[in-house]
Amino acid sequence: MKKLFIYILLLSNAVSMIAQTNKYDYTVRFILHGQTRPYNIHISMGDTTLLEWNNSASEKGCYKISEQAIEKGEALCWCQPKPDKEICLKATETFMFISKKALNDLLTHGYFVYNQVTYRLTKDNETAYYQGHALIHVVADIDLTNMWIVNDPVLPIIYGMSDNPLGIDWKIIK
DSSP, rough: OHHHHHHHHHHHHHHHHHHHEEEEEEEEEEEEETTTEEEEEEEEEESSEEEEEEESSOOOEEEEEEEHHHHHHOEEEOOOOOTTTTTETTTEEEESBBOOHHHHHHHHHEEEEEEEEEEEOOOOOOOOOETTTEEEEETTTTTTEEEEEEOOHHHHHHHHESSOOOSSSEEOOO
């Protein structure tokens, strides 16, 4: 009986750990064309990943992201959130994170290509961390957009973006 209890306890802890690694919660400060807006972001990973958002104006919505995009995506979706709508992204698009392939390219080659723009690892000596993972600083070749990406092989979130010529920057604040 004691062995059965220990087995159930271990199984329960394993399931709990799996559930924790597949759900992410963030508060993000978006700067959209000079206006600052905080958003709460909840990401649930599965066959289709759901990125649900809400803001202080009681608006909420959702992006649906395919497993193919998470694995091999090559473009960020710049589609503005629409209240009370589910937006299904293309199989090549991610939102607020890069694909696992892009992270692997960055770690292996020192650069990755997204939206047909090459982002290169900077020579920063300072190492910063977010939730136990190193932040990787990259800069775009063409327009000098800065990105800080969480080195998390499960979900490489873009922790922050600045100097984006599209006027869309953000930073995780919590």
